[in-house]
Amino acid sequence: MIDSLFLAWKYVNYNKLRTATLIACITLISFLPASLNLLLDESERQLMSRAASTPLVVGAKGSALDLMMNTLYFGDEVPEIIPMEAAEQVTDSDLATPIPMYVRFKARGIPIVGTTLDYFDFRRLNIAQGQKLTMLGECVIGASAAENLRLSPGDQLVSSPENLFDLAGVYPLKMMVAGILEVSHTSDDLAIFVDVKTAWIIQGLMHGHQDVTKTSDESVILKKKEGNVAANANLFQYMEITEDNIGSFHFHGDPSGYPLTAVIAVPYDEKSGTILRGRYLSEDEEKHQIVNPRDVIDGLLQYFPD
Numbered sequence: 001m002i003d004s005l006f007l008a009w010k011y012v013n014y015n016k017l018r019t020a021t022l023i024a025c026i027t028l029i030s031f032l033p034a035s036l037n038l039l040l041d042e043s044e045r046q047l048m049s050r051a052a053s054t055p056l057v058v059g060a061k062g063s064a065l066d067l068m069m070n071t072l073y074f075g076d077e078v079p080e081i082i083p084m085e086a087a088e089q090v091t092d093s094d095l096a097t098p099i100p101m102y103v104r105f106k107a108r109g110i111p112i113v114g115t116t117l118d119y120f121d122f123r124r125l126n127i128a129q130g131q132k133l134t135m136l137g138e139c140v141i142g143a144s145a146a147e148n149l150r151l152s153p154g155d156q157l158v159s160s161p162e163n164l165f166d167l168a169g170v171y172p173l174k175m176m177v178a179g180i181l182e183v184s185h186t187s188d189d190l191a192i193f194v195d196v197k198t199a200w201i202i203q204g205l206m207h208g209h210q211d212v213t214k215t216s217d218e219s220v221i222l223k224k225k226e227g228n229v230a231a232n233a234n235l236f237q238y239m240e241i242t243e244d245n246i247g248s249f250h251f252h253g254d255p256s257g258y259p260l261t262a263v264i265a266v267p268y269d270e271k272s273g274t275i276l277r278g279r280y281l282s283e284d285e286e287k288h289q290i291v292n293p294r295d296v297i298d299g300l301l302q303y304f305p306d
Contacts, residue, residue: 048301050186051293053123055273056096058086058263058280061289068296071262073187074103074111081259086288088256090265093279095272099264102199107159107175110145112192114199122266125188129153130179136198137241138178144189146180153177156240157192159202173202174240200258201241265290 050072059067060080069075090098099122102114117133119125120140130153133140141151151157155177175194183189194202267273280290 048294048297051297054264054293055267056265056276056290057293058082058090058098058265058288058290059261061287064289064291064296065300067262067289067291068293070103071101071264072293074113074191078104079261081261082263082288083256084258084260085256086260087263090263090276093276095276096265096267099266100196100260101262101264102196102260104259104261105159105199105202107157107192108149109160110141110149110190110192112139112159112194112199112202114194114196116196119193119264122264123184123186123188125184126182127179128182130177133178133193133195135241136195136201137173137175138194138198139175140179140181140193141177142181142189142191142193143183145192146177151177151180153179172239173198196260198241203259205253205258 051068054072057067057071059071060082062080066075066077067079070077070079084100087098087100090096097118099116099118100114101119103111104114105112113119120132127140128143130140139157141149141157146152149157157175157177159173159175161172175198181188181193265273265276267276277290277292280286280288
């Protein structure tokens with residue numbers, strides 16, 4: 001026995017590098033399954049925590065999972081669009097507070113989340129540097145996104161076009177960074193937040209341009225009548241919103257028909273939430289669905305049993 005131990009010790013002492021490699025491989029094989037289980041458990045916890053903290057989501061009828069991944073985690077898959085009227089419908093019900101969401105565009109690979117100031121209160125997001133959104137064209141950036149992009153309050157960030165061959169005349173918008181959020185350890189850390197109207201400006205549904213009634217450039221005038229001036233495509237449109245030109249930004253069409261990807265509905269109490277869900281489920285002609293995020297994510301996790 002002693003001779004065997006002596007030979008083993010001599011072998012280990014002579015083959016130090018090989019022995020160290022074997023020990024490392026055995027250790028890795030032993031702890032890898034446990035590490036993967038811990039990682040999966042933490043991912044599941046974070047997924048469920050985000051879903052459990054969101055009471056109800058209104059969206060277009062279709063894939064509830066795509067709706068959740070876009071609304072809660074700002075995924076790339078954009079669900080079918082719903083009108084702003086869907087948020088107004090929640091308000092008119094007097095059962096919940098609506099938080100409109102428009103998650104479609106990006107800036108330097110980071111998702112741009114169009115919403116309202118109610119979202120920050122709902123998620124309990126606080127400003128670490130700078131200030132909250134105060135005017136169109138401003139953005140507030142999550143902690144991790146700000147670190148990755150190396151941005152600070154006062155810097156500027158340009159939205160990215162959806163594709164390089166967009167001929168619709170939608171110009172990138174230069175946004176001013178108003179503030180940086182505190183770390184929340186959620187998907188909010190990896191997002192850029194703007195007012196929903198700013199997201200509509202990025203899409204080109206709302207824009208500002210030089211005053212055609214005061215311009216001396218006749219090349220931008222298409223037709224001029226008494227009290228009315230029509231401009232052509234040569235009219236210069238602003239790519240940045242400032243205090244000097246913000247008054248020129250205006251809607252085209254009815255804002256109630258403007259696009260959203262979802263509406264987070266925060267019921268006043270449990271009874272209000274139940275009544276609100278019943279209204280969507282009972283109407284056959286209802287174009288929208290209302291879902292409980294926890295049910296959707298729980299259903300997803302059932303495909304990954306322990």
